[in-house]
Amino acid sequence: MDGSLIGSPVRRKEDQRFLTGRGNYTDDINRPGQAYAYIIRSPHGHAKIKKIDASAAAKTKGVIAVFTGDDMKVGSLPCGWQVKSTDGSPMKEPPHPPIAQGKVRHVGDQVCVVIAETYAIARDAAEKVKIDYQPLPAVVDMRRALESKSLVHDDVPKNLCYDWTIGDAKAVNDAFAKAHKVAKIELINNRLIANAMEPRAAIGDYDRSNGDYTLYTTSQNPHVIRLLMGAFVLQIPESKLRVVAPDVGGGFGSKIYHYAEEAIVTWAAGKLARPVKWTAERSESFMSDAHGRDHITHAKVAMDKDGRFLALMVDTMANMGAYLSTFAPCIPTYLHGTLLAGNYATPAIYTNVKAVFTNTVPVDAYRGAGRPECTYLLERLVDVAAREMKLDRAEIRRRNFIHADDFPYQTPVALKYDSGDYHTLMDKAIRLSGWDDFEKRRAEAKKRGKLRGIGISTYIEACGIAPSAVVGSLGARAGLYECANVRVHPTGSVTVFTGTHSHGQGHETTFAQLVAERLGLTVEQVDVVHGDTAKIPFGMGTYGSRSLAVGGVAIAKALDKIIAKGKKIAAHLLEASESDIEFRNGAFTVAGTDKKKMLGEVSLAAYVPHNYPIDKLEPGLEETAFFDPLNFSYPAGCHVCEVEIDPDTGVTKIVNFTAVDDFGRVLNPMIVDGQVHGGIAQGIGQALLETCVYDDNGQLVTGSLMDYCMPRADDLPSFKTGTHNVPARDNPLGVKGCGEVGAIGSPPAVIGAVIDALSPLGVTHMEMPATPLRVWQAINGTKHRKAAE
Amino acid sequence: MASVTITVNGQKRTADVEPRTLLVQLLRENHGLTGTHVGCDTSQCGACVIHVNGKSVKACTMLAVQADGASVTTIEGLADGATLHPMQEAFRDNHGLQCGFCTPGMVMSAVDLVQHNADPSEQEIRDWLEGNICRCTGYHNIVKSVKAGAAAMRKTKTKKK
Known part of the structure; x- marks a missing residue:
């Protein structure tokens, strides 16, 4: 292709x-x-x-x-x-x-x-x-929900929806017992509102x-x-x-x-x-609208004397809101707990998730869904680990990455990564971002009275949300395959009916590229139809970066059937054996000859079957295919963020942002880049600007665009993006998915940069969003403390 | 009810509306011009930006009766027949839109920026677009589009001279 x-x-x-x-x-x-x-x-x-x-x-x-x-x-x-x-x-x-x-x-x-x-x-x-x-009395604060006398639902004791675990607790405890050092973190993943x-x-x-x-x-x-x-x-x-x-x-999930x-x-x-x-x-x-995120997490990692991870232990509380939204219970479990290996070869992992009801809007998937929460806690913890071990933040990651030749890699928390090259991704991001000569820029900024910092994060995502058998075993009540119908019209133009839905992703173009390439047509000759149950046989829709990785393959499979039937028709028309027919650039050719029939001629024969193998073949040229992959796809990447903080105001300005990603095979790099930009902006929004606030009575304090801070053009920089694409082994098109990665990889890079900028003042922790108030308090709190000492 | 007559995209149109009707409602509901969008209720998002007497205005912050007698251009009236306005073309060429919902307001706002400042810098573009929220693009390609659109508009202007 x-x-x-x-x-x-x-x-x-x-x-x-x-x-x-x-x-x-x-x-x-x-x-x-x-x-x-x-x-x-x-x-x-x-x-x-x-x-x-x-x-x-x-x-x-x-x-x-x-x-x-x-x-x-x-x-x-x-x-x-x-x-x-x-x-x-x-x-x-x-x-x-x-x-x-x-x-x-x-x-x-x-x-x-x-x-x-x-x-x-x-x-x-x-x-x-x-x-x-x-x-x-309203139950609002998750931490008090379990002990609250007030119940959101009378028949749900302790407001506890479930108490779930994955991993080997004994192996993890054993590893912690013999650890050279343990790094710990406690953090909040702030509640967000998608605001499409x-x-x-x-x-x-x-x-x-x-x-x-x-x-x-x-x-x-x-x-x-x-x-x-x-x-x-x-x-x-x-x-x-x-x-x-x-x-x-x-949509972004909402x-x-x-x-x-x-x-x-x-x-x-x-x-x-x-x-x-x-x-x-x-x-x-x-x-x-369903809200997103809203986790409180305690995590710790055990390390040997070289800073290699021996075990990871994570405890999370996840807010479900007042009712269970459609996907809600799977976000902190199967889209979060199973990703905790991240990019690292940590041999033992154990996690517990308690999901609680509160008197707040239901919480469900928002761009990334579980994976941003996972990446944030993991990458923040790795930064703490680097500090504990006095290692460079890139170096500790390098030491712990899964090696490119170790794929397929079975993690201790259910997933099997099919492909990746995390070392190269990070090396590229380090080069592109100027990580190695950052200290010069920090010193220059200091002369201007600014605090400059740099942060790094790496991520892996499980997307192409499907394997029905896998998600079924994890608790999904539906299959998550995808469906496509390809209709070649009598005169050779094509309509593709897809069960995925485009709400900004550009499927009408990308899918047309896929079909036009296979059938030797122009993009203009291919129409893509989505979003109507009366027109499309079936579909599971668009989320979890699944449209191309699952829906695109369904289209490719329907095309296989079209070409197979077309060969039979062409063989009849050309009086040749079916096995001698080749299809290339829109033409069915008898191998080794110049005898050929164009796709349009074959489709016309299919719909006007006067000269047609009617005894063996039905008229018409239209095929439907369903595709259910055997594995998720695993995009990965490395983000580097550089900030400058004005110590007088606490305002953080992002001065450089670099993302290097592995998307597998890319159909339209312009669209992919756009997806990355948008995801990064939402991640920066989470890290610096956005948060959803309730008061103790359950009143939504951030209830309008006047109160909830959405990223504006003047809050963001232009982004540097790069790729190191390794085709997915377990996806027939080699594609991985790109819709969510920006929002997954960016928040820890931003917060890492803020903490790094403030580290000369002794700051080691910062919650999201790092608003000017929070940053100013961190700066001045430290100053005051130092003066008092 | 109040009678409101506006010249919209070159056509004179009259409608009877309740005095509380917003200009954006008049356009969408009475004149069927649904290209102008409503994305919020606090005049923050800018999805409804149109031109009133040549200047960009959030159509949700103006009563329809206030526009009586005005000349209004909406996104539907920006292109010259089948030929896109250079700013529209630039948005397409630089992938300055994804879901398309903020796009009409974004394009109308950008055109007005270039009327004020023929060669805006990246920072000037970002400052000007502060009143237009986009959730899809991260603004990266919007900024690129506006730069390219401004350059194309300068060229068109020179040609016309």
Whole structure:
């Protein structure tokens, strides 16, 4: 597949419509006769609903209906994963009603929906709904959740969802007993809000003539929504439910899950026999989109006298929020605990994860999902280890990396890495970033009164989220293969139907490159269709950097079938033996001759089968393939961050950022680079700017873009990127995935740099985000302490 | 209800709206111009930036009635027929967009920057775009796009002269 299109920075096909304002996002869609829903949300973190009086609202001119939890008694929003505690008991899985049933459990919980002729009428009428709440003490701080007298769910003792472990505790304890040195760390992985720029929206539609439902929704995986909502919440068979996810304005994980509003508008559309539209205001997004991260971790590593890692022990508490979101329980376990080997040949690893319920918005995957949390604790711990051993931070990593010739490598925590070259990745990053002559720059900055620091991190990611058998054994309740359908039209143009979904990743271009290359077409001749359950046979969607690694291979497999059938047709047309037919550059040729038929001629014969082997072959040229890989794919990389801190203000400025990654085979380097940039920006956001704050009553303090600090253009530098791509051994296309790595690798590099800048002052620890206040306090706290001494 | 007449993308259009209607609502809901997006409720994100009488404005911070009589350009009116505006072309050529949601506001804002400053530096571009949030690109390629777009706009201007 190494032709001219593969590896080429083909400009994106989707850009024309986005650049001219002709994108088609959910809120751009309006259905005839559409009504509008406004959702009344809980203002309390935890409260009983004593009474709802909606009579005045219902009588308002233009109001069509007001529904409460008493009206909408449907199935619970389901969780897609089942995690078992160490004692074998299943996780606690309390019901998650789309509209609260007697109790609200987080600020933003759905209490009532007002449906009216216009959104303004619905919103105004909502003010007339009288809701009598009896506030209850809120469980907010994870550390106190286990001992709290207040329970988020009455039947979940200690607010404990599960208590999970992986690894060999005895081997780890033995190693610690004989360790030369032990390095320890305690840290928080700050809670984040994805804030895709397009707020969530949903339109439910109901066809009275045949009882069919259609849901238009801002989703990364429409088939998954159809399955979850149809089968578990509303009991609508797949055949009667179509889910369309049109253009979607970013997801970053937050649009994977099945949300209450999707069920509410679909259900209400059926009740009212007219379309019902809901669009989130940004402040609603803050209190209803699943949040991310939110771990507290204690970790320690045992080392021998040379700084080689003997064992790793990690204890984590993970916040689930008030209810289990679709993927939530797997994030701190299978996407976190199993990654704890990182890039290192640590022989023994043991980890315990306690997941707790709190009166906060549900927490689920956000770009990287578990792997950023894992990488952050590991890389921060390795920095501490380097300090303990008085080793250079790059050197301690070099000593402990898995060697390039040790692949495939079985880690002590379930995963088997198929390929990689971590030494070369780091060496390249060190060269590109100027790591070795950093001290000169530190000294120069000092003359200007600035504190300069440098940080390094390495990471590995398990992505291409699939192996159904593997994820099934880990608790997934669904398969995670992918599906593709390739339709060669009579005149030779091609439509590809993919079960993945593009919400910024550029699949319409990348997949077209893949198909055009194989079939000898131009990118323009290949149309990629995604996001509609009525058009695409099936799909598991886009998350976990899986679209190319799993969905792309499904397309390649469908192409194999197309070419195989095309050869049969061509053999007939050319009066040759099938085994003599070669397919190259869009032509079926009889080997060693100039006799050939172009793809268009073969497809025309397939659809106009006048001269056709009809006794042996069906007409038509369209094939479907499902692909379920045998292993994850394992991108890896090294990030180096350089910062300058103004000691007077505590403001940290990123002056250099370098990322060198291994993505395996790359189809479109321009798109890959863009994915890396975006991921790094989100990682820098986590490290320096973003955090989600609740007060003790469960009030969301950072509830708008005025309060939650999103990275702006003037907060970030331009990035230096490089690659050292080692084709994936266990992926038929050799690809690994690139969507999440930026957000995984960058936070520890940034914090490492901040600590390094402050290290002359004796600072050894910094929590995220390293805001000017925190940094200033670290600087001045140390000064004051020194003066006191 | 109030009657609001604006010239939008060269066409005179009138609509009756509630006085509280925002300009962005008028464009999206009354005039079907859905290229202008709403990404927040606090005038932070800039997805709704358009030009009112030639200057960039967040269409969510202005009432429709305030625009009565104004000339408005939205992203739909930026290209010259099938030919993209140099700034649009630059965004495509430099991969300055991913999900496309912030893009209309970003492009409209960038065009206004170049009207003020024909050759902006990287820092000037980053400062100007402070009111436009993008969650996908990390701004790296947006900055590159605006630089290239500005250069292309300078060239076009010279040609026209």
